[in-house]
Amino acid sequence: MIVHDLTAALGESAVSTDPDDLMDHAQDWWVLGMLRKRRGDELTLPECVVRPQTVGQVAAVLEVATAHGVPVVPFGGGSGVCGAAQAVAGAVVLDTRRFDRIVIDEQALTVRTGAGVIGSELETVLNESGLTLGHFPQSIAISTVGGWLATRSAGQKSNRYGRIDEMVIGLVVVLPDGSVIELPARPATSAGPDLTRLFLGSEGTLGVMTEATLRVRPAPSHHLSAGFRFDSFVSGLRALQALSRAGLAPAVTRLYDETDAWMSFRDHAPGGAPLIVRLEGDDVLSAESDALDSAVAAAGGALLGPTLADRWWEHRNDAVGTIRQVMFDGLLGPTAVADTMEVAVTWPVDELYHSVRDALSQQADLVGCHASHVDRQGACLYFTFAMTGSPDDSAVEERYLAAWQAGMEATVDVGGTITHHHGVGLLRTPWIDAELGTGAKLLRLVKQALDPSGIMNPGKLIG
Amino acid sequence: MIVHDLTAALGESAVSTDPDDLMDHAQDWWVLGMLRKRRGDELTLPECVVRPQTVGQVAAVLEVATAHGVPVVPFGGGSGVCGAAQAVAGAVVLDTRRFDRIVIDEQALTVRTGAGVIGSELETVLNESGLTLGHFPQSIAISTVGGWLATRSAGQKSNRYGRIDEMVIGLVVVLPDGSVIELPARPATSAGPDLTRLFLGSEGTLGVMTEATLRVRPAPSHHLSAGFRFDSFVSGLRALQALSRAGLAPAVTRLYDETDAWMSFRDHAPGGAPLIVRLEGDDVLSAESDALDSAVAAAGGALLGPTLADRWWEHRNDAVGTIRQVMFDGLLGPTAVADTMEVAVTWPVDELYHSVRDALSQQADLVGCHASHVDRQGACLYFTFAMTGSPDDSAVEERYLAAWQAGMEATVDVGGTITHHHGVGLLRTPWIDAELGTGAKLLRLVKQALDPSGIMNPGKLIG
Numbered sequence: 001m002i003v004h005d006l007t008a009a010l011g012e013s014a015v016s017t018d019p020d021d022l023m024d025h026a027q028d029w030w031v032l033g034m035l036r037k038r039r040g041d042e043l044t045l046p047e048c049v050v051r052p053q054t055v056g057q058v059a060a061v062l063e064v065a066t067a068h069g070v071p072v073v074p075f076g077g078g079s080g081v082c083g084a085a086q087a088v089a090g091a092v093v094l095d096t097r098r099f100d101r102i103v104i105d106e107q108a109l110t111v112r113t114g115a116g117v118i119g120s121e122l123e124t125v126l127n128e129s130g131l132t133l134g135h136f137p138q139s140i141a142i143s144t145v146g147g148w149l150a151t152r153s154a155g156q157k158s159n160r161y162g163r164i165d166e167m168v169i170g171l172v173v174v175l176p177d178g179s180v181i182e183l184p185a186r187p188a189t190s191a192g193p194d195l196t197r198l199f200l201g202s203e204g205t206l207g208v209m210t211e212a213t214l215r216v217r218p219a220p221s222h223h224l225s226a227g228f229r230f231d232s233f234v235s236g237l238r239a240l241q242a243l244s245r246a247g248l249a250p251a252v253t254r255l256y257d258e259t260d261a262w263m264s265f266r267d268h269a270p271g272g273a274p275l276i277v278r279l280e281g282d283d284v285l286s287a288e289s290d291a292l293d294s295a296v297a298a299a300g301g302a303l304l305g306p307t308l309a310d311r312w313w314e315h316r317n318d319a320v321g322t323i324r325q326v327m328f329d330g331l332l333g334p335t336a337v338a339d340t341m342e343v344a345v346t347w348p349v350d351e352l353y354h355s356v357r358d359a360l361s362q363q364a365d366l367v368g369c370h371a372s373h374v375d376r377q378g379a380c381l382y383f384t385f386a387m388t389g390s391p392d393d394s395a396v397e398e399r400y401l402a403a404w405q406a407g408m409e410a411t412v413d414v415g416g417t418i419t420h421h422h423g424v425g426l427l428r429t430p431w432i433d434a435e436l437g438t439g440a441k442l443l444r445l446v447k448q449a450l451d452p453s454g455i456m457n458p459g460k461l462i463g
Numbered sequence: 464m465i466v467h468d469l470t471a472a473l474g475e476s477a478v479s480t481d482p483d484d485l486m487d488h489a490q491d492w493w494v495l496g497m498l499r500k501r502r503g504d505e506l507t508l509p510e511c512v513v514r515p516q517t518v519g520q521v522a523a524v525l526e527v528a529t530a531h532g533v534p535v536v537p538f539g540g541g542s543g544v545c546g547a548a549q550a551v552a553g554a555v556v557l558d559t560r561r562f563d564r565i566v567i568d569e570q571a572l573t574v575r576t577g578a579g580v581i582g583s584e585l586e587t588v589l590n591e592s593g594l595t596l597g598h599f600p601q602s603i604a605i606s607t608v609g610g611w612l613a614t615r616s617a618g619q620k621s622n623r624y625g626r627i628d629e630m631v632i633g634l635v636v637v638l639p640d641g642s643v644i645e646l647p648a649r650p651a652t653s654a655g656p657d658l659t660r661l662f663l664g665s666e667g668t669l670g671v672m673t674e675a676t677l678r679v680r681p682a683p684s685h686h687l688s689a690g691f692r693f694d695s696f697v698s699g700l701r702a703l704q705a706l707s708r709a710g711l712a713p714a715v716t717r718l719y720d721e722t723d724a725w726m727s728f729r730d731h732a733p734g735g736a737p738l739i740v741r742l743e744g745d746d747v748l749s750a751e752s753d754a755l756d757s758a759v760a761a762a763g764g765a766l767l768g769p770t771l772a773d774r775w776w777e778h779r780n781d782a783v784g785t786i787r788q789v790m791f792d793g794l795l796g797p798t799a800v801a802d803t804m805e806v807a808v809t810w811p812v813d814e815l816y817h818s819v820r821d822a823l824s825q826q827a828d829l830v831g832c833h834a835s836h837v838d839r840q841g842a843c844l845y846f847t848f849a850m851t852g853s854p855d856d857s858a859v860e861e862r863y864l865a866a867w868q869a870g871m872e873a874t875v876d877v878g879g880t881i882t883h884h885h886g887v888g889l890l891r892t893p894w895i896d897a898e899l900g901t902g903a904k905l906l907r908l909v910k911q912a913l914d915p916s917g918i919m920n921p922g923k924l925i926g
C-alpha cells in the first residue's frame with residue numbers, strides 16, 4: 001500500500017491520512033467545487049497528503065508514486081480557481097508548504113524562495129529590507145510562490161512589474177522520475193533555451209517545483225491614486241489603448257463597465273465607466289500624473305479624484321470579493337453562484353468585450369467586466385458573472401457550465417486567449433486544444449518525455 | 464542520394480550544389496573558422512544548400528534528411544561568432560532567407576516576420592510606419608530574425624527594450640519529424656507553458672523556426688547622447704550598479720576599461736574609464752538627463768560631453784569592429800587573431816572582470832573590456848582580446864583556444880554565465896555542462912524527445 005511505502009521513505013510526520021487533512025486538500029477555490037460542497041456532494045478525497053521538506057523527499061514521493069502507478073497532485077495554498085489542485089481519486093497530494101526558506105541577495109537584487117512560501121509573507125520579508133517583488137495577485141494572502149509559478153500568475157500591478165514569468169531567473173524542479181533539476185539563476189544568458197519557462201504554467205503536470213530565484217527591486221518610495229470617468233466602457237478602452245501605446249499606463253489601471261462598477265463600488269459608483277489608477281515610482285510623481293491627466297482628457301475622460309481608487313486599494317483583497325459575497329454571504333440569495341472569467345486579446349479589445357458579455361448574458365443574471373493588465377499589445381478583460389439559484393442546485397450547475405461554454409467559445413471565436421492569469425485547471429481543458437492549436441501536440445510531446453507514466457496531476461491543463 | 468530526393472521534393476531552384484554556394488554556407492563568422500580559411504585549410508563543406516519557402520517545404524527537407532540520416536544545419540545570415548552555423552560533413556544546409564514576409568499589425572503593435580528577414584530591413588519597414596522593434600545587435604545589417612531567435616540575441620539598446628526573448632509572442636517552427644507547430648501570438652496568457660521559449664536559444668538543434676510574431680512600439684521621438692569619465696573601471700562599475708538599481712540606466716550604457724577605450728576610440732580616449740550613454744524617449748529628456756548627471760556625479764563620475772557617444776553611435780556597426788580590423792585590416796600584423804568573449808554575472812561584477820581579464824592576459828597580448836546590457840540584477844562584460852601572430856599559424860590557434868579555455872573556466876569559477884548574447888555554437892560546448900548543471904540533463908531529454916534521430920545541427924550547443 002502506497003501510504004506504507006511513503007511513510008517508510010519520508011517518516012510518519014510527513015504523511016497524513018487524517019480525514020480533515022484529506023478534506024482540506026480535496027479541492028481548491030474552483031466555484032464548481034464550492035457549489036458541490038455547499039449542496040453536500042461527497043467529495044473526491046486523496047489517498048493521503050505528504051509534506052516533504054527536501055528535494056530528496058520529493059524525489060522519493062515521485063518514485064514511490066511511479067512504482068505504484070498512483071497520481072500525484074501538487075498543492076500549495078489551494079487558492080486556484082480552476083480546479084488545478086482538485087484531488088484525483090486515490091491520489092497522493094504533495095503539499096509544498098514545507099519549502100519555506102527565503103534568502104535575499106541584496107547585491108544581486110534576487111530572492112531565493114521556497115515554493116511553499118505564502119505570497120504576503122514573502123513580500124513582508126522583502127519589505128523589511130526595503131525591497132519588493134512587485135507581484136500582487138488578489139490571492140496574495142493565501143497563495144504560494146509555487147502556485148504563482150504553476151499558473152503564470154499576473155498581479156494587480158503587472159503593468160509596471162510584469163507577470164511572474166518575467167521575475168523568474170532560476171528554478172529547482174523534481175521530475176517524475178525523481179531527477180532533481182536545478183536551473184541556475186541566470187538573469188541574462190544566451191546559453192541555450194530558458195528551461196524555467198517549461199514549468200511556468202505547467203500546473204503540476206510536468207514535475208514539482210520546490211524553489212525559485214526571483215528578481216526583486218527597491219520598493220517604490222512614492223505612490224499616487226487617481227480616478228477618471230468615461231461615458232462608456234468602449235471609449236474608456238480606447239483611452240487605455242492610447243495610454244499603453246504612449247507608455248503612460250500606471251502600475252494599476254482598472255476600467256470598469258457600469259455593471260462591474262456597481263458590483264465593486266455600489267452606491268459610490270459614479271455612473272458610466274470609471275477608471276481607477278495607482279502610480280508608483282521612486283520620486284515625486286507629479287510629472288507622470290500631469291502627463292496621465294492630459295492623455296486621459298485628450299481621450300475624453302473626466303477627472304474624478306482619488307476616492308474610488310483609494311477605496312479599491314483598501315478593499316482590493318477582501319478574499320475573493322464578489323464571488324465570496326455571492327457564494328457565502330448570500331448577496332443574491334442562498335443558492336446563487338458567481339465566478340470570474342479573465343480572458344485577453346490584442347488591441348482593439350471591444351469585440352472580445354461584446355462577444356463574451358453577450359455570451360455570458362444568455363446564462364447569467366449579472367455580467368460585469370473590468371479591463372486591467374494593459375500593455376502596448378492588448379488588455380485583459382475580467383468578467384464577473386452571477387446567476388441567482390433555484391432550490392434545485394443542479395439547474396444552477398448546468399447554467400454555470402453553459403455560461404463557461406458560451407464565454408470560452410466566444411473568446412476562441414475572436415482570437416482571444418482563454419485565460420490571462422487564472423490558468424486552465426480542470427475547468428478550461430475542453431478549450432485547450434482550440435487555444436494552443438498545433439502547440440497542443442508539442443505540449444503533449446513534452447509531457448510524454450518528462451512524465452511517461454502520466455502520474456503528474458492527470459486530467460489537468462491538457463486533459 | 465539525398466540531393467536527388469530533395470530536388471524531387473522541392474524543385475531544382477530550391478536545391479544547390481554550386482561550389483561557391485557550398486563555400487558561402489560552410490561557416491559563419493567564428494574567428495577560428497576565419498583563421499583556418501585565412502591560412503588556406505580545406506573547409507568542411509555541406510552536401511547541398513536548400514532554400515525552402517514554405518513550411519511544407521521545410522517539413523519535406525526534414526523528412527528526407529531523417530530518411531537518409533543526414534544532418535541539417537539551419538542557416539540565416541551566417542553572422543554568428545561561435546560556429547553554430549558551421550557546416551557538418553555531408554550536411555544539408557537549410558537557408559531560411561526565403562522566409563521574408565513582414566506583416567505589421569498597427570493596432571496590436573506586433574509584426575509577423577519571416578525568420579529569413581535581415582534585421583536592418585525589418586527595422587526599416589517598421590520605421591516607415593513610425594515603429595521600432597528596439598533590437599539593435601551590432602550585426603543588424605547582416606543577421607536574420609531567425610538567427611536572433613536561435614541565439615537569444617541582445618541588442619545595443621537592451622537596457623530599454625529588452626532582449627529578443629522578451630519581444631517574441633508567437634512562433635512557427637517545424638519539428639524534425641516534419642510536424643508544423645504554430646504557437647499562436649499571445650502577448651499575455653496563462654494557458655500552459657510558453658513553448659516559444661523552448662526554441663529561443665536552441666541554435667537549430669530542436670527544429671527550424673520559420674516565422675515569429677514580435678512586439679513592436681512607436682519609435683522614440685527624442686534621443687540624447689552623453690559621456691562621463693571614471694578614474695577606474697571598477698568605480699564605473701559601482702556607478703552602473705547604482706544607476707541600474709535606481710532604474711536610471713539609459714537605453715545604451717557602455718563603460719570601457721582603459722584598454723578597450725583605446726581600442727575603441729584611439730586618440731579620442733579620455734584616459735581612465737569612459738562611460739557613454741544614449742537616452743531615448745517619447746518626450747524631451749531633460750529631466751531624465753538631469754537625474755542621470757546627478758546620479759553619475761554622486762557616484763564619482765565626471766561629465767565629458769556627448770562627443771564620444773556620438774562617435775560610437777556613428778561607427779557602432781562598422782562590421783565587426785576591432786575583430787575585423789585585426790583579422791583583415793592587419794591592425795596587429797598579418798597573422799594576428801582577435802575575438803570577443805561576452806559573459807555576465809549578477810552584481811557586483813568586479814570579480815568576474817578581474818578573473819577573466821587575468822585569465823585572458825595569460826594568452827593574449829591585448830585584453831580590453833566594456834560593460835553593457837545592465838539591469839538591476841547584473842551586467843554583461845564584453846572582453847575583446849587579441850594576440851599577435853607568428854608565421855606559424857598553428858601556434859596562434861593553440862593560444863586562441865587556450866585563451867578561451869582560461870576565460871571560460873574563470874567565468875564558471877565565479878558563477879557567471881559563459882555567454883550573454885553570442886550563444887554557444889561549437890566554441891563553447893566544452894563548458895555547457897558546467898553552465899547548465901543538472902539542467903543539461905533536461906535539455907538533452909527535450910532534445911531526445913523532439914529530435915530522436917539527432918539530425919538537427921549535431922555537435923552544436925550541447926555537443
